[in-house]
Amino acid sequence: MKYRKIVWLLALLSIPSWPLLAQQSKPTPYLPTHADILQRYRKVQLLDSITRKTVFKHNVDANWLPDGETCWYINYSKDSAKTYYLVHARTGLKEMVTDTAKIAQLIKNKLPANPVKAHGPSRWEGFAADSISPDKQWVATTIDGNVYIRKVADGSLTKFTSDGHEKHDYYGALAWSPDSKYLVGYRIHPVEDSAVYYVLTDVPGTTRGQLRSQPYKQPGDPFTSYEMYVFTLAGKTITKVKADLIDFFDAPVLHWRYNDPRYFLYEKVDRGHQRFRVMEVDAVNGNTRTVLDEQASTFIYEARLYTHYLPETNELLWTSEKDGWRHIYLVNTLTGQIKNQVTKGDWVVRDIDSIDTKKRTIWFRASGMHTSEDPYFIHYYRIGFDGSKLVELTPATGNHQVFFSPDRKYYVDKYSQVNIPPVNELHRTADGGLITVLEKADVSAWQATGVPFPVPFTAKGRDGKTDIWGVMCRPSDYDSTKLYPVIENIYAGPQDAFVPKSFMSYYIEMQSLADLGFVVVQIDGMGTANRSRAFHDVCWKNLADGGFADRILWIKALAQKYPFVDTARVGLYGTSAGGQNALGGLLFHPEFYKAAVASCGCHDNRVDKQWWNEQWMGYPVGKHYEEQSNVTNAGKLKGSLLLIVGEADNNVPPESTYRVINALIKSGKTFEFLPVPGMGHSDGGPYGRIKKRDFFVKQLLYATPPDRNINE
Known part of the structure; x- marks a missing residue:
């Protein structure tokens, strides 16, 4: 009975909830009247309501x-x-x-949950070392910027340094050796980050705007630097380590040799992300030795660089893209030689979940090993340190999540695709064997609403060989005799891939936008992560590329397969790096993209945060930063543009958008602008999303959206 009511409500809106079967020789553009658009807005509101709680048995929380x-x-x-x-x-x-x-x-x-967590602590974060020595006899401290050792027994102090200062060139970041014989520390030259500012224009109880600021490092800004020293308790000696100045990242974590704590290892990432080293230090004389030295002509993706030290066996597990794909290597830290490549092939190790040092086994996630399926689908595996005994724990086609029992004897495997509902299976960990299917999602109530699932689609990229993957959402009531404008949801940030791969049990924004009369797509073009090194390298010093060459070909190929896709009316929207991309589409590819909504965009990579932009645009800051800036290129604007910014954005400084606006004004360009008082880094919130919908209705459907001032 409830499903009949849904169908009746849809019928009331006078828009069919099924594809029309009539065929014409050539589809004609969908150009709704104002009345049609009002009905569509009402239908979207209805679908948002009736699709809630219509997917069941999609999750097993064991x-x-x-x-x-x-x-x-x-x-x-x-x-x-x-x-x-x-x-x-x-x-x-x-x-x-x-x-x-x-x-x-x-x-x-019930026992506490045992979620699978990926390893990989950030090298941006400093380490916390205990000031008390391992033998509990000494306390390391600094006084007025100098190093002192306090004897626990009687409280007596021994001063080690005298050239430190309280506020500059002071000593700190002290760490003990395991045998309490050595203390490692640094003479630190601090750098205070410059501030960025914003004004809160409407703070309750005030009549003036409120100025706010925060420290914010931009590309090219200096870093605090560290000179490494070793302090020896016997003889009270000080030895300056013969090593390059650490002038990027914080003081490193130290890894002491298990059976000879005279030596320790530390990591050094050079600024510019093109060199990574593991260095060994001899605490007796300060001599150093390079254990591992990786250099890249483009970049080393530091956030995905994994290291796991095995001091008992003088080994190191390390991930690298040295063969063109992200894989795991086993390194002998005594010789610096690679003992063996643990994983290999034209596929990507996505994360390392855990290491069993006793069984010498690695548990990891990977994608691309199944050549017949979407190369972004995540599967779970384990493998021996020597590369043998590879076991796949999740063989079924789909994107997987694994949840282990507390003793890891069993696990629940949840897998799905954007258009295939989830299955939850119980497996044995020993051999990955299937025990039983616990639940298969029930989507019958969802299907009764008439809302379709997203459609995966793949097409060749700019090289004519590489598959580019994406998804399409079409109107629930699409008419195959009509041509619908295309809107791309874009985010081309190189730090990841962004097209959804798992089933979504709710009415997503892309679908609700599609139900206004659009084909809405999302694509991972070249320059994004989780594919080969060559695929990723496209972004290097080249963020303006945005994978547009691949995206445009993908949309054109989509139109070849689905005749209702109108490539003459294409828009795009995005937030943050996606905001940069959205405006970039109009500036650099106006022959294809006709309208864009850019929210909180990092429009100039010199204005945005240092750590993200130097990773992809390199260091030092060169002319390419300026040449690719949306500010520099604002005068090229063609098409229709809506800029949105939250005035309290502490992620991307609001002036990134205001500088674009100033350049557009100076160039005499026409555009729309929505500043949102008090809002942080976002797409503009609920009101911003309304403005986005209305904008695309006007610019791509050539229709008048509802007049909310008269409650239309």
Whole structure:
């Protein structure tokens, strides 16, 4: 009965909820009247409401009991009623639990969750070292910028340095050796970051704008630097380490040799992200030795650079793209030689989840090993340090998430695709064997609404060989005899890939925008991550590229397959780096893109944060920064533009947008602008999203959106 009501409501809006079957020789542009648009806005509001809580059994949140052999979970119905299930992992037997006392006991006895977490601490963060020596006999401290050692027994002080100052060139970041014989520290030359500012224009209880500021390092700004020293307790000696100045990142973590704590390792990343080294220091004389030295002609993606030290065996697990793909290597830290490449092939290690040093096993995630499926799909594996005994834990086609039992004897594998609902399976960890299917998502209520799932699509990129992947959302009621304008949801930031790969159990913004009468797409072009090194390298000193050459070909190929796609009316929108890309589409590719909404864009990479922009645009700041700036190129604007900025943006300084505006004004260009008082880094919030919808309705559908001042 409830589904009949849904169909009746859709019919009231006089827009069919199924594709029309009539065919014409040539589709004609969809050009809705004002009345049609009003109905579409109402329909979107209705669909947002009726699609809620229409996907069931899509998630199994397993709660394990102390025996390690049983778990329980809850299924929810449309009215939020709960059904409890108890699972016997060894056999896969599942039973419904209705006894309230037993349910209470299950809840009381559940063990803490054991989520799979990727490894990789940030090198931007300093380390915390204990000031008390491992033998508990000494305390390391600084007084007025100099190094002192306090004896715990009697509190007596020994001064090691006298050339430190309280506010500049002081000593700090002290760390003990495991045998308490050595103390490593640094003479630090601090740099105070310059501030960026913004004004809050409407603070309650005030009549004046409120100035706010924060320290903010931009590309080219100096870093605090560190000179390494070793302080020896026996003899009270000071040795300056024979090493390059550390002038990028914080003081490094030290890794002491297990059976000879005279030596320690530390990491050094050179500014510009083109060189990474692991250095060994001899604490006795300050001599250094290069253990590992990786250099790149483009960049080393520092945030994805993984190292795991094995001091007991003098080994290091390290990830590198040295063969063109991100893989794991085992390094002998005594000789600096690579013992073996642990993983290899034309696929990508995405994350390392855990290391079992006793069994010499690595648990990791990867994508691209299955050549017949989407190369972004994540699968889970384990492998021996020597590259043998590779076990795939998640063989089914799809994008996977794994949840282990606390003792890792079992795991729940949840997998799906954007257009294929989730399946939750219980597996044995020992061999990856399937025990039972716990749940398959029920989407019948969703399908009754008529809202389609996103459509995956792939086409060749600019080289004619590389597959470019994306998704399309089309109107729920699309008419195959009509041509619908295209809107691209763009974010070409090189730090990741962004097209969704898993099933989404809610009415996503792309679909709601499509239901206004658009084809809405999202694409990962060249220059984004999670593919080959060559794919990623396209972004190097080249952020203005944005993968547009691939995106345009993809949309044209989409139109070849789906005749209802109108490539004569194409717009795009994005936030942050996506805001930079959205405006870039109009500046650099006006022959294809006709309208753009750019929110909180980092329009000039010299204005945005140092760590992100130097990673991709390089150091030092060269002329290419200026040449690729949206500010510099603002005079090239063609097409229709809406700029949005939150005045309290502390991620990308608001002046990034205001500098574009000033350049547009000086060039005599026409554009729209929405500043949002009090808002931070965002797409403009609910009001900004309304303005975005209205903008595209006007610019691509040539229709008049609702007049909300008369409650139309």
